[in-house]
Amino acid sequence: MDCRHELHELYRFLDREMLPEEEVEFANHMTVCLECLKRYGFEWQFQQLVVRRMQQEEVPEDLMAKVKGALRLI
């Protein structure tokens, strides 16, 4: 892999942890580095997939009721 970017950097970009100027630099890099661009596409899709699955869980109705009831007793 002759790309100067580490996967750590790609994750920082993905997680919006970069400074604005770093973001621009990384985005520019991806216009010329196919490897990073593909990798970013994969990681982005992967994150979307997992987050979507994680968000499918619904709060059990009786839990809300239990919590409300318990708050009144404190």
Added chain:
Amino acid sequence: MSEEVAEVTSRNKSVLDRELQQKRERFQQEAFPLMPMLYRTALRLTRNQHDAEDLVQNAVLRAYTFFDKFQPGTSFKAWVFKIMTNVFINDYHKRVRAPLTVPLENQSGFEPDPEKLFFDQVMDTDIKKAVEELPEVYRLTFLLASEGFSYKEIASITRANLGTVMSRLYRARRLLQGKLWEYAKGVER
């Protein structure tokens, strides 16, 4: 008790009741919208519904008890998640008598091939399973990141430094992709 004293006492009591009710309402306004997030994180942490409900309930009640200590202007969401994380690490582990597992750093990495049909073959049940199989600290870090917390917030919630958060998140993603890749290959056969 004279009538006068009784009246003052009852007036004080009703003032107190009203203040308590206001506090409860303020708290509920802040906390209840977070319930879905708290619950699904708890569910993946404890891996079963019963413990997840207990964990959320304990965390929310503790947050309410310490609501006066919450600093306005800071993130309430991060504050509540920090409380839930503490409850999980302290109480839950004590109860099930399992130490917090700290994984070895040399677990097998994984290089996914984005050209292959990875996303078509990964199933919902696999994702849940793969997340739950992650070593605990990685799982916690990953779940918090998935709920939109910044690295800095995750560092504060999990009491780790920024570098540790980044490397845990990195490891979590690599392990998760490795597992899902294995499942996907299993489907292929």
